[in-house]
Amino acid sequence: MSEDLVIIPKATLSRLPLYLRVLNELKHINMRFISSDEMAARLGITSSQLRKDLSYFGGLGIRGTGYDVEYLLGRIKDILGISRHWRMAVIGAGKLGTALARYPGLGQHGITVAALFDVDESKVGWKAGDVPIFHLSELPAKKEELNLEIVTLTIPAQVAQKVCDLALQAGFKAIWNFAPVRLDVPGDVLVQYEDLVVGVLTLSHLLSRRLG
């Protein structure tokens, strides 16, 4: 089977950042091999779950020796697309946008927030951490100049489609959307929706069931 055809289940994908973190720690202490039992214990999951996840990307443990830490690390980075680096634009230099610009988790996974954009003139020209804030009208020019490939929307729902259209015109093909609204995009554009409310509603749903 061609590697391009491997579709990794979302649940597995969601655990990869955690695997990456643990494997980086192991590499850091010069550990070359690890058993599935020991790695599963560090992750707080079952070893059968771990083995199943790793099987999706050809990670085969060697009997009596375990998994090759360096090899697994390389494979997971390939799968996550972080062997290559991505440069990201964030539109909306509010609390969430500037929090993302400063968030170390992105850089650790090969993603650099290279520019923030806003329509608020009082923000334009300033920086959030090391990240410069440009006017939204500069998006097409900065996309080329700074080689931006992913655009993140941290803007109100009412303006999201309009701003999304500007990003599409500028040539973006990958959108990370925090605005609580579905976006209308062509079929060749990737959109990842992030609705912070969903998580806490799941929690309140379970809590109200619990408390009756």
Place this chain on the structure above:
Amino acid sequence: MSEDLVIIPKATLSRLPLYLRVLNELKHINMRFISSDEMAARLGITSSQLRKDLSYFGGLGIRGTGYDVEYLLGRIKDILGISRHWRMAVIGAGKLGTALARYPGLGQHGITVAALFDVDESKVGWKAGDVPIFHLSELPAKKEELNLEIVTLTIPAQVAQKVCDLALQAGFKAIWNFAPVRLDVPGDVLVQYEDLVVGVLTLSHLLSRRLG
């Protein structure tokens, strides 16, 4: 089947906030009934998907009339646990914590951020929006005084378990965790994990596949 036994699939649950928004809009324009086709079109999903979702909570359309807007609204609010209100503590008065404190999406879904906590003395005594910032040592007292039931952690991974333990000692049974680490909690405590990196890694995974 007892209502308590209805387990709603996570994918369905993730769409409920969207349904809630659309139904609220319909109610606002005094629309009493809506067909599944029309509602699905507004949501950007298929009507068979919508009917399947609604079937989980006994939302039965009437042939030729459609779904009762008011009834569906009530049912979804019940399921999401937002017929009742929840008061939330946020530990970590950084960018993300203060963004959550000001985030209108929470209030719209029945969740009030009533207090922020931090160990940084320069933040204690100030407010983020309308939300007062207390010292972390005040957590147990404020939990009782302000009737806090959900605690949100927006703190670094290294201190997450320690702060989680403090929250457990204070009596919290529901944790919304943004720290990128698994928490060790007793079986009767609910934890909802929120890893912002997972979404963007899914995106970079797909983008690197696309670009080859």
